[in-house]
Amino acid sequence: MTTLQQGKILIIDDDADVLRAARLLLKRHFEQVDFEKNPQKIPYLVTNFDYDVILLDMNFTRDLNSGKEGFEWLDRILDIKPESTVVLFTAYGDVEMAVRAIKAGATDFVLKPWENDKLLATIQAAYNKHQAGGSKPNTAATPAKNNNLLIGKSPAMQEVFDTVERVAGTDANVLILGENGTGKDMLARHIHQLSHRNTKPFVSVDLGAIAESLFESELFGHVKGAFTDAREDRAGRFEEANGGTIFLDEIGNVTIPLQAKLLTVLQNRNVTKVGSNKNINIDVRLICATNRNLPQLAAQHLFRQDLLFRINTIEIHLPPLRERIEDIVPLAEHFLTIYRDKYKRPVNSFSDALINQLQKYEWPGNIRELQHAIERAVILSPGKTLQPKDVFTKSNSVTDQPADTGYNLEDMERNVITQAMKKCNGNITEAAKELGLSRAALYRRLEKYNI
Template sequence: MGESEVMQDILYKIDKIAPTDANILILGENGTGKGEIAKLIHQKSLRADKPFVHADLGALTESLFESELFGHKKGAFTDAREDRAGRFESANTGTLFLDEIGNITLPQQAKLLTVLQNREVTRLGTNTPIALDIRLISATNAPIKELAGQNAYRKDLIYRLNTIEITLPALRQRGEDIILLADFFAKTYSQKYQKNVQNIDEKAKEKLRRYTFPGNIRELQHAIERAIIMSDGDTLLARDLDLNSSIEAPIVVTDTSSTLRIDEIEKNTILKAIEKHDGNITKAARELGLTRTALYRRLGKYDI
């Protein structure tokens, strides 16, 4: 959904590439709609009536990576109580969407590259390869080309992933699409919460236009949902919009009085992110806009 020039260009590109089987890499900040674009490509493809399988690689632990993606045979490891197909096998003849592709380690990248090169997958605990016929779509908010230059990401894997590359703009770069999307979410949540909101007040629209939305579309969606819940009449007012309470707001380092050294500021920011997410490195890295590999390098650098 979008009438801005940048979104119209992307939608035109999708119309051209969707009917092909080209691998697609979708780049963009968190909350820009990478998952929705992946679904749209599948819906416009020749595989639209086949499976669309989503794998969030950022949520997979090291121990689950191979089992979840490639499957396993009963008894392959302690908790393997039955045979199970992995995401690759489940997506056969359809589309596999690998989200957070920038968050995987170098050993995981090597295993993934082998599957993509051979177009076959072998379940853990077996020696029998299974041929694959999939359309691959990947997405990340990580600067994987920069990581490749730092030897933190395999260039040969990037070549496999991005036959076609789509970069989604941040919401703040989409002009009046903010209002278009706000209207859509207002109608959606008005119906969900049995409200009678028909319009968005001009002052509320101006408030939306002025805000930078660091959390992008996801933040806008949450903001409108909260506003609908708080609204009393048939028009959404500026006072209903509590944009400062966004859970998507970036980390702000407030105590820099003791030092202005860049490395100290970065270290403090990392510590705040890790503390906020109770030591969960994956979530902390995601909020910082880093891959887990890049965050681990900084943990070593600052002896954290």
């Protein structure tokens, strides 16, 4: 008799026969195997459940054989939960598509129709890799990693901390503004931890990752039978956060019609599930974040002025790393300690030359870029002291300047993206981190500039 492993597997395919066959096979080996026909449910499933392996079809009914839709959903999964282990499968695969899938962040690639032994071996290997990688949400490295924002002696960050200390104990709505990679989500968690609600849930919602058709269901919940595949009542994110804090990230990406629905909930302090006419009272502390200029969007009638007034009782501006130079080396040392211990490497210090370059470099990707650069350096460095060449490559060195393209913004953006892709050897995930973009945003720019 086969011993079931504790792993949780999710299969996503719009072919009922494929779902049935894969589930029957994998159920013999893994304790929990969930399946879903509708890819629009992916954001909800990935956000609310922790899967060891996600088996994702590359071609749905909207796109029969190019794999484009599969890559889009892969992007969405990794944007929501970067530590996800995803295996792609398709009936139209080839070597080129397999290489693209791995570069885009997939763990492996399986062709349909599959051989049972091959599929099982691939899923087993992905499961083992997920377990060995320590990518579970509660790994020991997570708290240290999430505390990196609290390192800040610069005047800019002291001002942020002073504001947080004054407002954390209140229930005032907070709007956190800042560039990608500055740590807006971590600051939101810090505010929650300092509040009187810290024993209640902190629910984080990436609004940029929720399909418009699922917005109400995700945030407000739905009842059984409200729509196709609504097989049971489900609480929305506001209801899950009741008594605690809800963090709405990327709020600048919400469309005007959905802004109106969100405003109604915030004004009335209750939600109505999709398919129901019963109001559910909610008691939440609201924290929002965006890297966009909301007053400018409001002036252009792209963001509701009344919603802006509602969410920004207190505004906190997180400065980019280039404006807090005093914090760069302490942050780098923090990451050095984390990754030295994680990878069991002998690296323990920075050379004076590296410290000089760390402080001179502009860090367009902010804390996220610095973290990635130090992790890579720790892995690859042959010595005990990191040197400039360990952290900076030709494409991101302090002295390396882009070709003179004048001040045309599109030319400058194309040049920076090209450099990042070269630096990361075409790896979409790593290049997106370097640029401080989501994977989906980087894909759009690559297509725009034909890179």
